[in-house]
Amino acid sequence: MDAVLYGVSALFAGLTAAAAAIPLQRSWGRAAVWPYGVAAVVAAVAAWASATSSADDARHLRRRTILVLVVFAATALAPMTVAAVRRADDPGAHAQSEVIIVEEAARAALHGHDPYAAEYREGPLSERPVATQEHFPYLPAMLVFGVPRAADGVSPWSDARVWFTAAALVAAGFGLARMRAVPAARIRMFQVLFALPTGALLLATGGVDIPVIALLLATAALARSERPVAAGVVGGLALAAKQTSILVLPFLVLALPRGLPRRRFVLAAGGVAAAVIVPFAVWDMEAFIEDAVLFPLNLGQGESAAATPTVGSLLLDLVPTHRTAVTVLLVVVIVGVMGLLLLRGRTPSMAQACARAAGAFVTAVALAPASRAGYLVYPANLIVWAIAFRDQSPGGGARFRRRVHREGSEG
Numbered sequence: 001m002d003a004v005l006y007g008v009s010a011l012f013a014g015l016t017a018a019a020a021a022i023p024l025q026r027s028w029g030r031a032a033v034w035p036y037g038v039a040a041v042v043a044a045v046a047a048w049a050s051a052t053s054s055a056d057d058a059r060h061l062r063r064r065t066i067l068v069l070v071v072f073a074a075t076a077l078a079p080m081t082v083a084a085v086r087r088a089d090d091p092g093a094h095a096q097s098e099v100i101i102v103e104e105a106a107r108a109a110l111h112g113h114d115p116y117a118a119e120y121r122e123g124p125l126s127e128r129p130v131a132t133q134e135h136f137p138y139l140p141a142m143l144v145f146g147v148p149r150a151a152d153g154v155s156p157w158s159d160a161r162v163w164f165t166a167a168a169l170v171a172a173g174f175g176l177a178r179m180r181a182v183p184a185a186r187i188r189m190f191q192v193l194f195a196l197p198t199g200a201l202l203l204a205t206g207g208v209d210i211p212v213i214a215l216l217l218a219t220a221a222l223a224r225s226e227r228p229v230a231a232g233v234v235g236g237l238a239l240a241a242k243q244t245s246i247l248v249l250p251f252l253v254l255a256l257p258r259g260l261p262r263r264r265f266v267l268a269a270g271g272v273a274a275a276v277i278v279p280f281a282v283w284d285m286e287a288f289i290e291d292a293v294l295f296p297l298n299l300g301q302g303e304s305a306a307a308t309p310t311v312g313s314l315l316l317d318l319v320p321t322h323r324t325a326v327t328v329l330l331v332v333v334i335v336g337v338m339g340l341l342l343l344r345g346r347t348p349s350m351a352q353a354c355a356r357a358a359g360a361f362v363t364a365v366a367l368a369p370a371s372r373a374g375y376l377v378y379p380a381n382l383i384v385w386a387i388a389f390r391d392q393s394p395g396g397g398a399r400f401r402r403r404v405h406r407e408g409s410e411g
Contacts (some may be wrong), residue, residue: 002043002064005196007069010036012197013075024096028079028204032197039067047244059181068195070188076165078199079116084159085357092124096206097132099122099160106146115143116280117287123253133292135300140280141240141396164207168193171234173342177217178225185388192384193217198377210305211373212242213381216249220385224350232268239269239274243296247364248357250342255353298370299327312369327369337363351390358382367388377382 010033017029046067050060083094090125092100104125105115121133145167156162172193176186193199193213202210215238222231235252238245249269256262281288294300298316312330313340316323341356358379365375 002067003040003047005044005191005348006040008034009075009196010040016197016201022096022205024083024094024205025201027083028075028201031079032075032200032204035071039071042067046284048182063184063185064187068191072190072195072200076174076203077198079204079370080159080161080165080207081156084085084156087159088154088156090192092127095161097125098206098208098323100128100300100324101136102134102138102142102160102208103149105138106143107150109143110147110150114280114283115140115285116291117284121377131295131300135295137296138208138242139240139277139289139292141237141276142242146210148168150406161203161207162211164211165203168203168207168211171211171214171218175214175221176206178218178221179388185386189217189381189384189388192381200232202374202377208242208246209377212238212245213378216245217381219249219256220252220350220354220389223256223265224389226256226261228256228265229268231256232265232270233272236269236272236276237267237305238272242360243292244375247338247361248378248382250338251348251353251357251360252350254342255348255350258347274378296370297327299324305348310368310371312367312371318368322367328344330367330369334360334364334367349389354386354389358386 011034013029013036015024015029017033019024020029029267043064046060046063050178084358086094094265099310104120105118106119108115108118115136118136119134141234143162145163148163149160151160160254172190177187179186181189181215194203199210202208215234219231219235222228222234231252235245239249253262253265290300298313310325315326315330319326332383338360341360345352361375361379365371365379
């Protein structure tokens with residue numbers, strides 16, 4: 001399987017290098033195509049050697065671990081480092097808009113200005129779309145990642161992508177350590193989140209979603225371990241960072257046993273999120289709603305840069321004069337689908353919860369009036385988690401050991 005995944009990743013990187021609309025993504029494609037191609041060959045040779053020799057599973061897993069770490073370094077860390085170094089000469093280049101707006105919003109906050117009311121027409125965003133210069137579309141915890149750049153200025157280490165990556169590695173590492181999963185499952189989860197294009201491309205160019213996904217992984221692992229308060233605290237941090245976590249957290253809550261643990265989770269998550277969000281919301285309620293609610297839904301002043309064609313965006317193009325009504329209808333449908341998935345069954349397992357959250361996320365991406373194809377990294381990771389959690393369930397260990405043995409011979 002590794003050989004197939006790395007081979008498909010090499011093809012994706014090649015297509016990105018040739019056809020991506022964003023120059024930085026084309027640069028990533030040119031840099032990543034060779035590491036993925038070599039990794040595919042190495043994985044195939046390792047699988048063949050494992051199948052034709054008496055090498056034990058532990059040795060094969062060590063080889064897979066080393067390979068995935070090398071691929072992560074070559075396709076995520078190296079391109080990100082090069083881009084961060086190049087930004088020293090031109091802070092407005094070699095980074096996608098989400099990186100720069102996080103840094104500029106943090107700078108505004110450090111200078112005592114409301115990041116949701118501030119405008120960013122001057123400086124590194126001066127050549128970006130006007131809507132990007134006027135909106136900070138994330139929730140306040142995301143500002144933390146921009147503080148090093150805001151305080152330091154231009155050093156490569158202060159690039160927000162460095163801190164996105166560091167935080168994601170810490171959160172995901174904690175989550176993987178808490179999971180009662182065999183090493184093969186942890187390798188696959190790390191691979192999808194960090195080493196394949198589902199993670200490497202985002203970390204090298206933008207990266208805002210990867211720490212949020214890592215926090216959700218840690219939340220799921222803690223909830224599965226019946227640590228509702230700790231899970232709620234970590235989930236609250238994810239909720240305070242980006243709106244996308246709203247589509248996942250309700251499913252994780254329902255995976256807990258009924259009664260007090262669920263209440264503890266909700267109270268902890270709500271308390272942490274409120275402590276971070278409320279001060280910024282009351283600072284200028286109108287500006288906060290415009291940037292954090294209306295603009296991401298494509299209802300704000302200015303058009304969102306999220307331009308991936310969706311069913312929702314096509315409907316808005318058909319009836320542009322009823323944009324608000326159509327958007328409200330689409331949101332109602334998304335909430336309805338979430339409700340149906342949440343109410344299906346009394347107490348879902350964590351595996352079922354992750355699978356249903358993936359379904360809800362795909363629905364939201366398809367129907368959203370403004371969306372990005374990159375958001376599909378959420379359901380991609382959730383499906384991998386569902387498989388890993390399923391194999392932790394009673395009777396799942398034997399199934400998982402059989403699959404690990406099979407993958408050991410297939411690569």
